[in-house]
Amino acid sequence: MKEICQETIIKEVKRLCMEANYVLPMDVQKALQDAYTKEDSLIGQQTLEVLNKNASIASCTSSPICQDTGMACVFVEIGQDVHVQGSLNEAIHEGVRQGYQEGYLRKSVVDDPMFDRINTKDNTPAIIHYEIVEGDQLKIIVAPKGFGSENMSQVKMLKPSDGVQGVKDFVLKVVNDAGPNACPPMVIGVGIGGSFDRVTLLAKKAMLREIGTHHPDQRYQALEEELLEKINQTGIGPAGYGGKTTALSLNIETYPTHIAGMPVAVSICCHVARHKEVIL
Structure with a gap:
């Protein structure tokens, strides 16, 4: 049985929240660059050039790529031979909380969906999807989703x-x-x-x-x-x-x-x- 402590999960989720908002995945970067070379429309080319430049600046300065830093969608694959010391749910929410606060990321989550709609001020709770798989690994994907x-x-x-x-x-x-x-x-x-x-x-x-x-x-x-x-x-x-x-x-x-x-x-x-x- 593999043991993973709560603090490790908090630290990693915090890091993923910030990195996901600062750095585009390599496949997306490449697709944007390829699109620029193939685009026929002049204004389309100019727009893609701006998007590519924006992504580069965000990565170099650790700034959000977009003003909407999203609601944190977290996909978790947990191996049957993994035991988390403490609450996995609480660790993920705490990692999101720290990532959005310390990363100066916009907080966009409201507590009640219809009536009060008061901002929670730390972008929690996250949306968490769990899948139990074989093995002794814990895989976490953080995908901030703008609305x-x-x-x-x-x-x-x-x-x-x-x-x-x-x-x-x-x-x-x-x-x-x-x-x-x-x-x-x-x-x-x-x-x-x-x-x-x-x-x-x-x-x-x-x-x-x-x-x-x-x-x-x-x-x-x-x-x-x-x-x-x-x-x-x-x-x-x-x-x-x-x-x-x-x-x-x-x-x-x-x-x-x-x-x-x-x-x-x-x-x-x-x-x-x-x-x-x-x-x-």
Whole structure:
């Protein structure tokens, strides 16, 4: 049995919160740079140049890449042979609290979703997703999610008879509905299958997948490529100013579902697709 102390988790979550807001993952940086060289629109090129420069400055100065430093979404894979000394939940929330306070990151969480809406002043609580896996490792991914793009995400309970075309139509509708509001170029995760609650988690996880990787099933890989091409033909372009770089990637995650349903969720993130991970 592997023992991991609470303080280690607090320290690592704190670090991940700050790094995720300061430094874009390498795959996103590369995708932005590649998009600049391929973009035909002059204003689209200029916008991508600004985004690339902004990411570079943020990394060099340890400043937030975006003013919206997000709500902390934390994905935890905990091995069956791992024992945490103390409360894992409390350690994660404390790490988020310290990361946002000491990292001078904007606090955006309110305590009551409808009536009081008083800022908690430390960006807690976080959204935590747990998965129990084999082994003796603890993997933590921190993904700060801004709500300019989160508000553009959608879920729909399609019928099996809607078929592949129904999925295509829904994904394209979500992107067109989002337009410039999601601060394109976007990173898009699509979940297909499971249940009403599971499909949204699939979409969020798909969004975290490395740009350039694909679904292992060639049929879904082909769908990823087709949808990305169609999205970049919408002409929305960087920041909505026009061009062919509306999305940097589109990843699909799937799960078995009921014979009577075909849930589909689309999770949208702007180009600031921030996430960092650690394995303990």
